[in-house]
Amino acid sequence: MSRPASIPALLLRAEQLAGLSLRELAQSFDIPVPTDLRRDKGWVGQLLELALGASAGSKPEQDFPELGVELKSIPIDGRGKPLETTFVSVAPLTDIGGLRWEDSNVRNKLSRVLWIPVLGERSLAPGDRIIGQPLLWSPSEQEEQLLRQDWEEIMELISLGEVQNISARHGQVLQLRPKAANGRALTEAVGRQGQPIMTLPRGFYLKTGFTAALLARHFML
DNA sequence: TCGTGATCATCC
DNA sequence: GGATGATCACGA
Numbered sequence: 001m002s003r004p005a006s007i008p009a010l011l012l013r014a015e016q017l018a019g020l021s022l023r024e025l026a027q028s029f030d031i032p033v034p035t036d037l038r039r040d041k042g043w044v045g046q047l048l049e050l051a052l053g054a055s056a057g058s059k060p061e062q063d064f065p066e067l068g069v070e071l072k073s074i075p076i077d078g079r080g081k082p083l084e085t086t087f088v089s090v091a092p093l094t095d096i097g098g099l100r101w102e103d104s105n106v107r108n109k110l111s112r113v114l115w116i117p118v119l120g121e122r123s124l125a126p127g128d129r130i131i132g133q134p135l136l137w138s139p140s141e142q143e144e145q146l147l148r149q150d151w152e153e154i155m156e157l158i159s160l161g162e163v164q165n166i167s168a169r170h171g172q173v174l175q176l177r178p179k180a181a182n183g184r185a186l187t188e189a190v191g192r193q194g195q196p197i198m199t200l201p202r203g204f205y206l207k208t209g210f211t212a213a214l215l216a217r218h219f220m221l
Numbered sequence: 222t223c224g225t226g227a228t229c230a231t232c233c
Numbered sequence: 234g235g236a237t238g239a240t241c242a243c244g245a
Contacts, residue, residue, distance in 0.1 A: 037227085037228060037229085037241090038228080038229065038240095038241075039241060039242070040227095040228095040241080040242070041226070041227045041228045041229075041240080041241055041242075042225075042226030042227050042228090042241085042242065042243080043226080043227085043242095044226085044227080044228095045225085045226040045227060046225090046226055046227095046243095048226095049225095049226080056225085056226095056244085057224090057225070057244075057245080058223075058224045058225040058226090058243080058244060058245065059224075059225080059245095060223095060224060060225085063225095073226090073227085075227095075228085083228090084227075084228060084229095085227095085236080085237095086227090087225090087226080087227060089224085089225095090223075090224060090225090122228085122229090167237075167238090168236075168237050168238070169236090169237085175236095175237090177237070177238065177239090178237095178238060178239060178240085179224085179227095180239080180240075181222090181223095181240070181241075181242085182239075182240060182241085183239070183240085185222075185223090186222095187222075187223080200238095200239090201222090201223075201224090203224095207236085208235085208236080
């Protein structure tokens with residue numbers, strides 16, 4: 001699938017997907033539909049990337065760098081409530097002195113997001129889930145303030161060597177949680193005495209209350 | 222191993 | 234029932 005040349009073109013393409021089941025979309029690309037997502041957790045997101053012409057790859061960049069747009073699928077229930085938190089980016093755990101919010105990956109990724117709601121409960125087979133109306137979103141001043149506050153607090157704790165004491169309960173809208181292949185995947189971080197330690201890689205996630213509110217704000221308009 | 226795409230499984 | 238901590242697959 002070619003890359004959309006503009007934001008309106010991207011939005012149009014996304015709108016044309018609304019109403020389709022994931023099975024219908026997958027079949028149009030000749031992609032097999034998994035029975036469940038236990039071993040294909042990224043299947044929905046990758047299918048939508050393909051359909052919308054996002055750049056594949058694992059670079060810490062937006063999905064459409066030339067458009068300044070990040071693509072996120074978000075599973076919602078029948079009432080429009082997110083079923084999961086939303087992964088944003090991996091958290092830097094070393095060499096973070098002087099890192100500012102303005103230059104952070106979190107802010108960069110969230111500066112403009114194309115949300116694609118995917119309707120369905122966990123009990124619903126992936127192929128039966130329905131693509132919803134897309135939403136092109138940028139944080140309001142208030143939303144950005146909340147994000148910034150949480151990010152700065154969490155990064156402060158990391159820089160203090162407290163990474164192992166940060167739980168997902170920190171932060172109002174943004175949280176830090178493990179982001180790893182398994183419990184043996186370790187990465188370098190800084191301990192309480194400033195010494196190097198090995199710990200689970202962490203990622204920033206948007207809490208469901210935050211994404212629920214931004215979706216609700218949109219769909220009530 | 223890291224960063225991408227995330228959801229699973231269990232606890233509270 | 235919802236959130237936390239753990240985990241799955243893949244490409245580079």
